[in-house]
Amino acid sequence: MPSQERQAQAHDKDHVSVWERLERPAPAPRTTLTPRRIAKAAVAVADAEGLDAVTMRRLATELGVAPMAAYRYVTGKDELIELMVDFVYAEMDLPGETGNWRTTMHTLALRIREVLLRHSWVTRATWCAPTPNQLAVPEAALAALDGLGLDADTAMVVYSTVTSYVHGAVNAEVGVTQLLRVRGWSSREEARSGLASQMAWLLSTGRFPMYERYIGEAGRKDDLQWQFETGLECVLDGISEHLKI
Amino acid sequence: MPSQERQAQAHDKDHVSVWERLERPAPAPRTTLTPRRIAKAAVAVADAEGLDAVTMRRLATELGVAPMAAYRYVTGKDELIELMVDFVYAEMDLPGETGNWRTTMHTLALRIREVLLRHSWVTRATWCAPTPNQLAVPEAALAALDGLGLDADTAMVVYSTVTSYVHGAVNAEVGVTQLLRVRGWSSREEARSGLASQMAWLLSTGRFPMYERYIGEAGRKDDLQWQFETGLECVLDGISEHLKI
DNA sequence: GACGGTCTGTGTACAGCGTATCAGCCGTGG
DNA sequence: CCACGGCTGATACGCTGTACACAGACCGTC
Numbered sequence: 119m120p121s122q123e124r125q126a127q128a129h130d131k132d133h134v135s136v137w138e139r140l141e142r143p144a145p146a147p148r149t150t151l152t153p154r155r156i157a158k159a160a161v162a163v164a165d166a167e168g169l170d171a172v173t174m175r176r177l178a179t180e181l182g183v184a185p186m187a188a189y190r191y192v193t194g195k196d197e198l199i200e201l202m203v204d205f206v207y208a209e210m211d212l213p214g215e216t217g218n219w220r221t222t223m224h225t226l227a228l229r230i231r232e233v234l235l236r237h238s239w240v241t242r243a244t245w246c247a248p249t250p251n252q253l254a255v256p257e258a259a260l261a262a263l264d265g266l267g268l269d270a271d272t273a274m275v276v277y278s279t280v281t282s283y284v285h286g287a288v289n290a291e292v293g294v295t296q297l298l299r300v301r302g303w304s305s306r307e308e309a310r311s312g313l314a315s316q317m318a319w320l321l322s323t324g325r326f327p328m329y330e331r332y333i334g335e336a337g338r339k340d341d342l343q344w345q346f347e348t349g350l351e352c353v354l355d356g357i358s359e360h361l362k363i
Numbered sequence: 364m365p366s367q368e369r370q371a372q373a374h375d376k377d378h379v380s381v382w383e384r385l386e387r388p389a390p391a392p393r394t395t396l397t398p399r400r401i402a403k404a405a406v407a408v409a410d411a412e413g414l415d416a417v418t419m420r421r422l423a424t425e426l427g428v429a430p431m432a433a434y435r436y437v438t439g440k441d442e443l444i445e446l447m448v449d450f451v452y453a454e455m456d457l458p459g460e461t462g463n464w465r466t467t468m469h470t471l472a473l474r475i476r477e478v479l480l481r482h483s484w485v486t487r488a489t490w491c492a493p494t495p496n497q498l499a500v501p502e503a504a505l506a507a508l509d510g511l512g513l514d515a516d517t518a519m520v521v522y523s524t525v526t527s528y529v530h531g532a533v534n535a536e537v538g539v540t541q542l543l544r545v546r547g548w549s550s551r552e553e554a555r556s557g558l559a560s561q562m563a564w565l566l567s568t569g570r571f572p573m574y575e576r577y578i579g580e581a582g583r584k585d586d587l588q589w590q591f592e593t594g595l596e597c598v599l600d601g602i603s604e605h606l607k608i
Numbered sequence: 609g610a611c612g613g614t615c616t617g618t619g620t621a622c623a624g625c626g627t628a629t630c631a632g633c634c635g636t637g638g
Numbered sequence: 639c640c641a642c643g644g645c646t647g648a649t650a651c652g653c654t655g656t657a658c659a660c661a662g663a664c665c666g667t668c
Binding site: 135137138196242244245247248250253254256257260261264269270271272273274275276278279281282283284285286287289290292293296297300313316317319320323325326327328329331332334335336337338339345348349351352353354355356357358359360361 | 380382383441487489490492493495498499501502505506509514515516517518519520521523524526527528529530531532534535537538541542545558561562564565568570571572573574576577579580581582583584590593594596597598599600601602603604605606
């Protein structure tokens with residue numbers, strides 16, 4: 119995301135979000151290009167080759183239009199990424215009312231993880247303003263927490279705590295995946311050996327005896343699903359315990 | 364971080380990490396440029412103006428050397444960022460043995476948050492391989508968890524859960540800050556009004572009644588410290604509860 | 609004290625990026 | 639029929655990361 123701070127003084131307080139702008143006039147029956155089509159193409163590229171592969175030129179090629187064409191719909195690359203993020207969140211099916219906050223939050227966490235893992239670049243784009251479909255997530259969570267007697271602040275903390283955990287965990291998972299791509303390790307085995315040799319050197323310094331023991335004793339180092347769910351259970355137990363709900 | 368996937372096939376499995384390389388010969392008493400000086404200058408720029416302001420040319424200007432000079436010490440920008448991350452983690456003072464895992468983990472979480480907030484760009488650079496000073500964090504955590512009867516896998520889950528939460532939470536905090544810079548909002552008040560107007564439009568769609576109520580009822584929306592600590596208490600309670608420790 | 613080799617920093621160059629700007633084209637109102 | 643005004647495409651600029659060839663400084667050796 120190289121563009122994050124570029125357009126600083128381009129728009130100031132009378133900034134109008136993409137969403138608001140797109141909603142307004144419906145100026146003509148757009149045919150070739152639509153925000154949705156743009157977002158879809160960009161997401162496809164990002165999924166396949168990473169966020170850095172998404173360039174305005176590449177996107178244009180993918181869509182079969184001129185390099186600058188997409189600028190008719192977004193003011194810059196930042197907004198393109200907003201569109202992409204929203205597109206991704208749109209595909210998440212949020213859990214409905216189950217009558218049990220814990221079940222709902224559990225499902226929600228798993229769903230978020232699925233989506234973020236499927237589009238691993240999203241975790242790198244969290245700096246953008248909330249998009250409509252992104253806002254639907256806390257909406258669903260707050261609905262699930264309604265009626266438990268929590269005040270508004272506390273309910274939001276519950277939501278934040280769960281999503282913070284999910285985002286942090288997925289970020290760590292994704293970090294490894296991305297490292298593979300950076301290093302050009304394609305096969306899983308190649309990656310393991312490459313990372314292992316590097317780690318071996320670090321451990322050989324003797325600075326990390328506990329970590330070394332972990333490497334030696336651990337049996338579920340690669341069971342990311344188990345790790346995630348175990349941590350999630352802790353988080354949910356903690357919320358239940360701490361808030362007496 | 365535009366360079367993340369560029370140097371794919373440059374080095375393959377016989378990749379040697381910066382750390383290993385720097386340790387090896389001790390070739391001469393470096394004078395003008397050292398990895399530490401490079402990292403320090405880069406971190407200063409990133410702290411002041413964001414990660415995107417850190418360019419090889421800018422860094423060179425800052426150090427008073429030619430644009431390509433730093434390439435003598437790092438193979439590319441990715442390694443520069445590794446150096447920067449390690450530099451930051453080096454300044455974290457890790458909690459010593461307290462005899463109480465919960466106290467130690469609590470302190471650790473707060474310390475990590477402090478450091479990450481002080482260098483808010485770090486959360487965007489988590490994809491890199493573990494650096495020595497980064498590895499010192501799980502080392503300290505595992506040491507604190509030793510002797511509780513947890514198996515290696517579970518101990519690591521405890522550590523991961525806490526840091527996942529911390530990273531996720533800080534990431535969310537930082538996201539807001541960064542949005543300000545992107546939008547060119549300098550003052551806090553200006554930011555609030557700008558964000559509020561955008562949010563107002565989203566809420567006016569009526570899609571988010573629960574969220575709207577939260578906005579109306581919440582009193583501690585800006586007390587990030589309280590939110591963080593409350594969530595952290597939940598997480599720690601949950602670990603204690605779930606694992607019976 | 610002179611010398612050759614290694615290490616350190618410099619200069620130039622290139623491909624690719626985001627995007628400002630302008631020229632041309634189109635459908636439409638007169 | 640023409641003039642016009644908004645959409646589209648191409649060109650251009652300044653910036654990026656970095657490959658590459660080079661010059662100077664320091665070293666151990668003779």
